[in-house]
Amino acid sequence: MKENLNVAVLQLDLAWENARKNLEIFSNRINALKEDVDLIVLPEMFTTGFSMNAESLAEEAEGAAFDWMKKIALEKDSAVTGSVIVKEAGNYYNRLYFIFPNGDYKTYDKKHTFTLAKEDQTYTAGKERLIVEYKGWKICPLICYDLRFPVWARNTVNYDLLIYVANWPETRIHAWDTLLQARAIENMAWCIGVNRTGKDGNEYNYNGHTAIYDCLGKSLFDHNRKEEFTEVVSIDRDSLIETRNKLKFLQDRDSFTLN
Incomplete structure (x- = not known):
């Protein structure tokens, strides 16, 4: 347990x-990180940008990006997570890896493929949500468009931390800001959203707004930042559990099952 x-x-x-x-x-x-870290969070498709050119860009499962993540995890003694384009059994996936410091790993394939960009015509959608147990924390990592679907993220298992890795464009950044904060509040969990900056090959602009919210929706740093940056933040489990026990909001959640 690491508080x-x-x-x-x-x-x-x-x-x-x-x-x-x-x-x-x-x-x-x-x-260049000078602090000791437990978890490194990278954007969605961090090796390529949000591309539909899967045929020429996809790596085999446990390919070069996977090997690089394992190397970083070992060298920094830290878990590493982010998504890449993967080809497996003839299908393409927008696959998130969560790699532990010892080299073990878990995967999550993006459930909600982005139809507006025809992602659904290129990538096979995942079917199962992932809950990672790491240093006493329960972590739920998701990908970009998943943010718009609160049922998929609903905290039915008392996870502590919700993560979204993304390539979320500037034109809809207000939705990103609003929904990240809402996911933290409604699930009574820490919520991290990591986005990119710059312009991609399709001329879409990205303006960041990477953020970390506590379970009451308070931002831990300026979440409107557009520039490139690396931020190290300490999040604590004690305050999360204390707030949950005091307010008991999760105890009143609706019961449901996913088909």
């Missing part, structure tokens, strides 16, 4: 469809 979790969030401009360059950029940023 305080030191989390590094990386908001960076992604080089379009250039895995080698992106891994170099992230390596430099992570190696």
Whole structure:
């Protein structure tokens, strides 16, 4: 059990469809961290940007990006999470890896593929939610468009931390800000959203707004930041449990099952 979790969030401009360059950029940023961290959170499709060019960009499961994440996890003695394009059994997936410091790992395939960008025509949707147990914390990692679907994120298992990795465009950033805060409040959990900056190959602009909210919806730092940055924040489980026990909101949640 670790009551305080030191989390590094990386908001960076992604080089379009250039895995080698992106891994170099992230390596430099992570190696520059001076603090000890327990968890490093990267954006969605952090090696390529949000591309539908899966046929030429996809890696095999446990490919180069996976190996890089394992190396970072070992060197920094920290868990690492983020999503990449993966090909497996003839299908393409927007797959999140959660890699533990010892090299063990869990995966989550994005459930809600983004129809507006025809992601549903390129990537196979996942079917199962992932709950990770790490240093005494229960963590639920999700991907971008999942943020719009509160039922999928509903805290029925008393997870402590909800994570969204994203490529969320500037045109709809108000929704990102609002829904991240709402997911924290309604699920009585810490909520982290990591987005990118810059412009992608389809000329979409991204303005960041990476954020960390506590279970009452309070932001831990300026969540309107558009520039590239790396932030290390300590989140604590004691205050979360104390607030839950005091307010008991989760005890009044509706019961339901997912089909």
